[in-house]
Amino acid sequence: DIQMTQSPSSVSASVGDRVTITCRASQDISNWFAWYQQKAGKAPKVLIFGASTLQNGVPSRFSGSGSGTDFTLTISSLQPEDFATYYCQQSNTFPYTFGQGTKLEIK
Amino acid sequence: ELQLLESGGGLVQPGGSLRLSCVASGFTFSSYAMSWVRQAPGKGLEWVSAISGSGGSTHYADSVKGRFTISRDNSKNTLYLQMNSLRAEDTAVYYCAKSRGNWGNGFDVWGQGTLVTVSS
Numbered sequence: 001d002i003q004m005t006q007s008p009s010s011v012s013a014s015v016g017d018r019v020t021i022t023c024r025a026s027q028d029i030s031n032w033f034a035w036y037q038q039k040a041g042k043a044p045k046v047l048i049f050g051a052s053t054l055q056n057g058v059p060s061r062f063s064g065s066g067s068g069t070d071f072t073l074t075i076s077s078l079q080p081e082d083f084a085t086y087y088c089q090q091s092n093t094f095p096y097t098f099g100q101g102t103k104l105e106i107k
Numbered sequence: 108e109l110q111l112l113e114s115g116g117g118l119v120q121p122g123g124s125l126r127l128s129c130v131a132s133g134f135t136f137s138s139y140a141m142s143w144v145r146q147a148p149g150k151g152l153e154w155v156s157a158i159s160g161s162g163g164s165t166h167y168a169d170s171v172k173g174r175f176t177i178s179r180d181n182s183k184n185t186l187y188l189q190m191n192s193l194r195a196e197d198t199a200v201y202y203c204a205k206s207r208g209n210w211g212n213g214f215d216v217w218g219q220g221t222l223v224t225v226s227s
Binding site: 001031032033034036038043044045046048049050055087089091094095096097098099100101 | 142144151152153154157166167168169202206207210211212213214215217218219220
């Protein structure tokens with residue numbers, strides 16, 4: 001199975017900060033990669049697919065980059081509604097796998 | 108509006124069975140692969156199973172292989188997950204999710220989730 005490793009597991013930041021979350025795949029997944037945001041008690045919401053394509057309706061302060069094994073999610077200027085848990089996911093090979101999550105908390 | 112609505116969750120004893128349903132609306136259901144993803148209380152996301160748009164191809168996580176069966180009825184725009192031989196570790200919120208294409212790249216529509224609790 002392909003292992004997805006996110007870092008950090010948690011991060012504290014302030015409104016207006018720039019935040020970067022990384023995800024590493026245990027083998028090459030090309031760009032079969034997505035980022036999700038999940039708020040407490042809610043279903044996940046896709047932010048980025050194909051490693052770098054912004055889902056319709058997602059604010060442009062979110063961006064994704066990477067290919068192969070190393071991927072990055074950047075939030076350019078944190079807004080209050082961005083405090084949530086973020087997951088990466090590969091869909092290159094079954095079984096699909098998610099990272100363990102990164103909890104973004106208010107400093 | 109693209110929408111997925113799950114049902115069928117509840118409390119079941121270890122060794123018991125449950126069938127989850129997910130009704131889709133707002134898109135051509137048969138054109139897209141679908142998956143079930145679960146989340147144990149306080150834990151991360153775990154992909155469980157996927158099925159192609161036609162229903163002819165299925166995939167399972169090792170943790171549920173041989174116990175769970177995914178299926179779909181494209182005439183009813185409905186996805187199913189038959190869960191047998193349930194264990195305490197199957198306790199989770201179960202989400203159905205739509206792939207972006209036949210298999211696609213990521214899940215762009217999610218249901219609200221249905222809670223399955225396995226306990227005596």
